Amino acid sequence: MFDLHGYGEQLLLGVIVTLELAFVSLFFGVLFGILGASAKLSSSRALSVPVSIFTNLMRGVPEFVIILVSYFGLTNLLTSIAGSYVEIDPFVAGVFALSLVFSSYASENFRGAFLAVPKGQLEAARAYGMSRPQIFLRIHLPQAWRFALPSLNNQWQSLLKDTSLISVIGLEDLMRKAMIASQVTKNPFTFYVATAVVYFVLLAISVPLFRALEKRANRGVRRN
Amino acid sequence: MFSWITDYSDLVTDNWQGYADGLWITVQLMVISTVAGFLLAIPLSLARVSSNPLFAWPAFAYSAAFRGTPLLVQIFLFYYGLPQFDAVRNSIFWPFLRDAVPCALVVLSFNLAAYFAEVLRGGIMAVPEGEKEAARSLGMTPALTYRRIIMPRAIGIMLPSLSNEVVQQLKGTALVSTITVLDMTGVARRLAAKSYTSEPLILAGILYIILTYLVSRLFKVFERHLNAYQIR
Numbered sequence: 001m002f003d004l005h006g007y008g009e010q011l012l013l014g015v016i017v018t019l020e021l022a023f024v025s026l027f028f029g030v031l032f033g034i035l036g037a038s039a040k041l042s043s044s045r046a047l048s049v050p051v052s053i054f055t056n057l058m059r060g061v062p063e064f065v066i067i068l069v070s071y072f073g074l075t076n077l078l079t080s081i082a083g084s085y086v087e088i089d090p091f092v093a094g095v096f097a098l099s100l101v102f103s104s105y106a107s108e109n110f111r112g113a114f115l116a117v118p119k120g121q122l123e124a125a126r127a128y129g130m131s132r133p134q135i136f137l138r139i140h141l142p143q144a145w146r147f148a149l150p151s152l153n154n155q156w157q158s159l160l161k162d163t164s165l166i167s168v169i170g171l172e173d174l175m176r177k178a179m180i181a182s183q184v185t186k187n188p189f190t191f192y193v194a195t196a197v198v199y200f201v202l203l204a205i206s207v208p209l210f211r212a213l214e215k216r217a218n219r220g221v222r223r224n
Numbered sequence: 225m226f227s228w229i230t231d232y233s234d235l236v237t238d239n240w241q242g243y244a245d246g247l248w249i250t251v252q253l254m255v256i257s258t259v260a261g262f263l264l265a266i267p268l269s270l271a272r273v274s275s276n277p278l279f280a281w282p283a284f285a286y287s288a289a290f291r292g293t294p295l296l297v298q299i300f301l302f303y304y305g306l307p308q309f310d311a312v313r314n315s316i317f318w319p320f321l322r323d324a325v326p327c328a329l330v331v332l333s334f335n336l337a338a339y340f341a342e343v344l345r346g347g348i349m350a351v352p353e354g355e356k357e358a359a360r361s362l363g364m365t366p367a368l369t370y371r372r373i374i375m376p377r378a379i380g381i382m383l384p385s386l387s388n389e390v391v392q393q394l395k396g397t398a399l400v401s402t403i404t405v406l407d408m409t410g411v412a413r414r415l416a417a418k419s420y421t422s423e424p425l426i427l428a429g430i431l432y433i434i435l436t437y438l439v440s441r442l443f444k445v446f447e448r449h450l451n452a453y454q455i456r
Contacts, residue, residue: 057433059436060391060432060433060435060436060437061395061429061432061433062394062395062396062397062398062399062409062429062432063395063398064395064398064399064401064409065398065409065412065425065428065429065432066429068409068413068416068422068425069422069425069426069429072416072421072422072425073422073425073426076420076421076422161293161294161295162294163294164294164296164297165294165296165399167296168296168402175294175296175297178297178300179300182304182305186308187308188300188301188304188305188307188308189301189305189306189308189309190308191305192297192300192301192304192305193301193305195297196289196293196297196298196301199292199293199294199297200288200289200292200293203292204292
């Protein structure tokens, strides 16, 4: 049953694309998640209200629809700007859509995490004469990170699973390779089971990785 | 400048029937799979907390398998993968799995059951020990304790999480458009492909936002009803 008919190498190439997509989306997702959380916590209502409304709305739309809109919408937008037909790379559209989804959820997690850092810490930092960027990078973010990690783990699991949807807009990721191999070899069950196993293993590997990250983030915390 | 408003109003007036049909399919998929998933999740969660490994392990494996793989892979595995076997094509389940809509319903229900079971397991463990002891000291059998005390309390405690899972499920139904089901996303994709614009998809997105809002409101009402004793 686990004869991959010579498509093993193709699947492996697909895994690399899947991981690239997941990591690049994770990077931008975390970045925009932090920026979004900062905007939500801003004292300027002109900044906090629109960002809150936007992320709330985003969380009500299926990931798949966001991906489709990103792909076709960005293609149309670029075409109308350039004046001639421009097709956007599915990888770029995928990163755009997945980091948008990720940051919509992550901004809420980071908001809670930033609020969970004791106020005295920030006051102490100010009393030491640290500048605002210094306070943020040295005191606020490292401590908020500790509170945000468990939910980021959940978001990462969803993100990795959602990368499979980008295959529908033509990215040659693991899922797409499996579709092609299924059609050619007429053995869809074999290839979709193999694909499911690969996703399962990737997700299983990331559990101890996140545990290690959490351990590192919590190294300054006294345990009873 | 406001041409986009007429774009959307034309889209609605020309295609409202299509959207209504798609919406109806989406709602049916969500409601039926939620009910089926919930019914499956109750025995699953009980097996999960069982001290007998013969029950606990298969339930754990089931949850891990469905939660550890993408829904899209599961849908393709059931819809395109299973017919590879003659045994499946000759079985009594074939008339059911052959069509996209029933097949999608099966996968969505199995998938949601795994997530629900994990939530319910958390709920069962969160029921205060004193309540279980009180039930036992009143002479209730374990089965009666589960039916009258533990499960209702577990569901009440976990209602907000269950509500999140239902919203996720609603969003997950959009994937059935990949196996030719004309749900709301399917209808919007077809219109978008015909007109080379993304407005039909954006309109679907707006309708999904309204739907998720309604679902979470419904659960809030439900929560107030089930946890009435907590409201001051």
